[in-house]
Amino acid sequence: MPTTIHKSLTALPPYLVICFLTVLYFVSIMQVPFHPDESTQLFNSYDVETFFKDPLSMAWEPSIPLTTQMRYRMLDAPLTRIFIGIGRIITGQPPQTVDWDWSKSWEENSNEGALPQKSELFVARLSVSWVFPLSLLLFWHLLSKYFGKLAGWIGIVFLAGNSLILLHTRRSMAESLTVFFVILCIWAIFFCKKHPWLIALPVSLVFNAKQSTVIWLIIGFMPILFNYKYYIHHKLLGTKHILLYAIIVTGVFFCLNPFTWKHPIYSLQEAFTLRQNLVAQQLADIIRVSPHAALITPLQRIIGIVANLFFTAPAPLDTANYQIELSVQVNKYSSIPINNFMRNFFGGSILLIFSITGMYSVLRGLIRNQKREEILILLAGVLQFILLVFTVPIPFQRYVMPLVPIVVFFFAIGLSNLINLFLQFSQIRKLS
Secondary structure, three states, X not given: OHHHHHHHHHHHHHHHHHHHHHHHHHXXXXXXXXXXXXXXXXXXXXHHHHHHHOHHHHOOOOOOOOOHHXXXXXXXXXXXXXXXXXXXXXXXXXXXXXXXXXXXOHHHHHHOOOOOOHHHHHXXXXXXXXXXXXXXXXXXXXXXXHHOHHHHHHHHHHHHOOHHHHHHOOOOXXXXXXXXXXXXXXXXXXXXXXXXXXXHHHHHHHHOOOHHHOHHHHHHHHHHHHOHHHHHHOHHHHHHHHHHHHHHHHHHHHHHOHHHOOOHHHHHHHHHXXXXXXXXXXXXXXXXXXXXXXXXXXXXXXXXXXXXXXXXXXOOXXXXXXXXXXXXXXXXXXXXXXXXXXXXXXXXXXXXXXXXXXXXXXXXXXXXXXXXXXXXXXXXXXXXXXXXXXXXXXXXXXXXXXXXXXXXXXXXXXXXXXXXXXXHHHHHHHHO
């Protein structure tokens, strides 16, 4: 019994630290500057009520002109508005009936009811950010088990203290759920080896949190492919895993996207066209207003992604539309040191160098130990980076958020390896 109690007590510190970091995260959640897209997500969250009242009315019909709600259903991943809608219903918050109009002034939007009340905004933010402590728990469980407790400590501290996490995941937008489900995907790659088809669930959810994470649908299927030699002799089992993976991915998508229910193929084609037109319009607007900010060439996009991922200060505003109205909030938020932690050339260089070091150690370990899981995470990072380069010509900082957990993952591995190497070297010197 005393031994059991001792083991339990020694296991407590990381969970106490996670609780402490969670309190710090939530206690200042309303200090994060408002983003007009939060209003749009609140407006879209009425889809939850619509689903229970008349679900078929949410399906796209080619003969019916697009409403604002239908356009958002076809453009945006659904999970954020679903979580916010559920949060509203649980807390008794009324639906927001007016969407934010970027062509109008702050005062006009406010007068028309597009600016949410503080209580509504708080509930909306809490509805998607409550997964933060789960992200830390998954990171600790994964890193400490496979790479040592030091890597686990580094992972949870630098994930919780990452300035991009503190800004972009504490708003009622897609980034909070995206980060959590990316971490869940990484965790599942390591812990679902016996039943690789189970990875289909987290990769389906991350895609329905943010469509730019589509590469995880490919990464999630690879553990099944890795067992092809085994499936040669057990064809029925291999077929079962492939079918289960496909059924889960397809089923989750169609369940969460009712606009596809009546015309699956044509609605998806229309949604793709709408998305392409939106990106083209956003790029044209940036070129017109700030031509130097547009990322036209692949080299410009690579530089922009690296800068936003490692070096640039947290960017509460995507554009300058409401810079004056939000200046007080932005200045107050930016004045808090932790909100800008390591967001400079020196701090960004450290994060970049040790992330690369972690990637190198994984590649070196592959040659010796055939560690496929780490390689899959590295491949996911590379594919995600390439996808952003070829599909995102807009320099919005929040678009790099799917890469943040992967960077912190390899940073924790790289820094912990260096510290362990230094400790081993010091011990050898003492013995000699």
